[in-house]
Amino acid sequence: MITAAADDGPWLDEQAGRLVRPYTVSNGRTRPTADLDLLTHVTAAGRPATGxxxxxxxxxxxxxxxxxxxxxLAARLRLPVAVTKVVVSDLVEAGLVLAEAPSYQHAPTDPAVLRQVRDELRRRL
Known part of the structure; x- marks a missing residue:
């Protein structure tokens, strides 16, 4: 049975999962054009989307x-991070969002930082 929920985006099949593969979303691109990491803050620029x-x-x-x-964003969109980065890059290039790199007090691979990201994601989801 194929179902679609308003907030799920593409069509989903209960057993097969997404019917639109994630890399279709990014037109097969796997690398973003903007320098983004997991903790980059993304904010809408307030401009209307053209097209x-x-x-x-x-x-x-x-x-x-x-x-x-x-x-x-990746968690809420239910997309791999690599695909989400391409989507965000597209929005940055179009001037629709601003991407602000995080300021690290520790290295981004520091286990304490990674635990903090995990805990924050769990809290929000």
Missing amino acids: HPGPEHARALALARAPVTVAE
Whole structure:
């Protein structure tokens, strides 16, 4: 049985999962053009979108009305981080979002930082 929920974006099949593969969202691209990491804060620039952004781009833009990290966007969009970074890069290039690199007091691979990201994601989801 194929079902679609308003907040799930692409069509889903209960057993097969997504019917639209994640890399279709990014037109097969695997590398973002903007320098982004998991903790980069993304915020909508307040400009109206021109043209017709894809559904994931539109959802990412809507989620970025308030500052959100790339990691949180990936979780909420239910997309791999690599695909989410390409989507965010597209929005940055179009001037629709601002991406602010985090300021680290510790290295981004520091286990304490990674635990903090994990705990924050769990709290929000």
